Amino acid sequence: MKVLLVDNELISVKNLKYSLEQDEYEVVSVFEGKEALNIIATEEFDIIILELILPDFDGLEVCQKIREKYNIPIIILSSKNEDMNKILGLEYGADDYLTKPYNILELKARIKAILRRTKFNNQKPNEQTILADDFVINTLGRKVSIGSKNINLTAKEFDLLLLLATNPGKIYSREELLEIIWGYEYFGDLRTVDVHIRRLREKIEKDSHNYEYILTKWGSGYYFRNKK
Template sequence: MDTKILIVDDEALLVKGLKYSLEQDGYDIDTAFDGNEALEKAQNTKYELIILDLMLPGIDGLEVCQKIRENSQVPIIMLTAKGEDINKILGLEYGADDYLTKPFNILELKARIKAILRRANTKSTKLGEQIIQVDNFTINTLGRKVTIDGRDVNLTAKEFDLLLLLASNPGKVFTREELLEIIWGYEYFGDLRTVDVHIRRLREKIEKDSGQAEYILTKWGVGYYFRKK
């Protein structure tokens, strides 16, 4: 079955060009031109990835992203015509997995799509590694679910990948550069704050007090690590 991708953008020519180019690579492409249409399609159709423009008529891309994140971990690549760093980080704050600033190279977009889908499809693990239990929360590696005291924790795909990597290597310190390379799979042009944003969001979701982290710890001047059991 072809990989199904939703493209959401109000620029008809851009959507037409992306749809044609990605279909040539064998992807099954669906399109939406405003936020309401995007939410309706995301709710009624299972997509492997969503390419979402920041500036949309009606409901903007950030709100669409936030609403999708309420019940789905589908990977989201945010497109933005704005170059300010704050807008890129804000897109990640609302649950986007990645972003590209317009104008962008279609080959770069395709490379990022492949990297995200490759990680999403790499779910097979050894039987004994299906469950990671840490105190009162459980990481289900096959189902890609996290629960705390039996309550589901809604993580984005990137947040889950980060947590799984760190929890699978307790005590090992990863630099932000290493985390970018391992989790994102390509050069991020020095924007190391991407890692910081995701770590902070993870702490807010799994720590009792995100300001006094018990699990995801900081090695000052080096990087991040998961506490040893």
């Protein structure tokens, strides 16, 4: 994964670059907004970490200019901790906002979560209607049916079913499902996944003691079994 780090605090850049490289990220660092805009036009990045205080441009302006042309995920990492800056940062197109000083483990968790969500969104089927085993999944209307029976799912239940049903046989750990479906805000609360899987099963499974669709691989996670 390739990261663009935009910050003019040399020590901060050095420390963060070193830490991310230990996790095998490829990190490119620039110190001005203009440099960032120029390099984005010539190189591809998986995520951008952007400081708001830059010597040439306001970071919010840089964020806005990036978002006008590109869909690259952006995390604002800034010493500006006012609520208004956070609100503006998100309104200008940032995916997340973290204030300095920050916990490096939390930042890495947020990076990982955003990259997983981005990958999931990019892999979502383009078809409006998907046939998965006995299910008819309408991605545009976000509706699910089995035969003539419509199934009322919550947003998260729908996302879980769509992910699992379109990747039959692939085992997802609870940690992976948290990061893909919920994101970092639920990071670490594994019971969230179990509760939603249980509720989803209650709605789609015929026999609560003999699951046909969403199965458990003990010690590993959940997967969707395609019978056909």
